[in-house]
Amino acid sequence: MTSLTIYGESFLLSVAPGIPQTETTSDAVVDYNFLLQWKQSEVDQPQWMGGSSAAATSRANNVSCAANVTMDLPHQGYRPTKPRARAAPPTADSILFDDTSSVAPAMNNQGYYTPGYNMAGPSNDMQGGAVPNNMFADPMANAAMVYGSSLANQGKDMVNKEISRFMSVNKLKYFFAVDTKYVLKKLMILMFPYTHQDWEVRYHRDTPLTPRQDVNAPDLYIPTMAFITYILLAGMALGIQKRFSPEVLGLCASTALVWVIIEVLVMLLSLYLLTVHSDLSTFDLIAYSGYKYVGMIFTVLCGLLFGSDGYYVALAWSSCALMFFIVRSLKMKILPSLSSDSIGTGSSAKPQFRLYITVATAVFQPVVIYWLTSHLVR
């Protein structure tokens, strides 16, 4: 299982256990990063060298990686960075996916689109950028590679267009712009929220800050990972009790998913009916309702390690922590300054209802945690 190194949009790679941090991951990330840079370079300027500029700059900024031994670039001195530097202000992508884990501040000053992550990033950027230039000596293979990549690019554009009809991909990207520091801090807050002082979600010129820059911002990375980990853990727990079969895994997964969907729908319905004008989008609600999987994992682990007593103690602990967390987080969003609106027509019961929604959501969490984990720990 890889560490908490984040690959941004290629997060799926970190899920699969046992993939070593060598050529396999770097190949897959190469292609994707390569295509990303390709697309980005097409957006900024339609020239084919755009990708290598980002590669060159990121290489200068990041530590070297073992995987890049064979792919060392001779054209490190070639820096067509000036056109990119003079380009428009950095797109949302560059702000989202700059590497903030190792080089803490001021990544935005670089301004270039560098999807460079901790370990395998720089080499992949280089490989991505270098491939069309001097990968193959044979020009035919070169041309074929270039043609293939342009085909892949078109396919990617088409898929993006179709998907963006149903949901805004940029909005989704916002939720996955996390880094290791954020994930660790957030997990700490989820398990022990009592010492966290400031629960305000910070804004930057009307747009909420990405999770990288603001610990209070909701993200979808932790819920997704926790959900998958929960399913694997459920399989393991059932296997320990010799009750495992592959169908059970699918059943567990779909049950958990259905509960999430039900909860999100009920929340949306209640927010709509009570005309609560909050800025909670659907993804926000999915994020907040996915945070309970962290508590579930903790509970199941304690139940497996320490038996039935450990299970109940962990259940009580994570329920309280999660209830506190949900109430404090949603209070900021659902119960805004009551002096601004709500002076209009009737419904003096509104502040009450908002409180009811928040508390009901909070109380719903332990119920679901108990429901979904009790059958795993006997």
Add this chain to the structure above:
Amino acid sequence: MAFTLYSLIQTAILCINAIAVLHEERFLIGFGVDQGVGGFGDDPGVKAQVLTLIRSVRTVMRVPLIIVNSACIVLLLLFG
């Protein structure tokens, strides 16, 4: 209570069908008639919101429901 995705789909179809076959006048008599109020101002109130929701669901889902129900009938006849 083990849910499958199929049961979720079933529930959704049944609920939307229930909203679609609702008789508005008889429903409104028992619910409190708020139809005259256009809901101007900040908050239309819960009842007006429910009515708006029901009306919009009926308008939007009429045609897709026909398609989905027919597909359901065919599939259930064929596969039980």
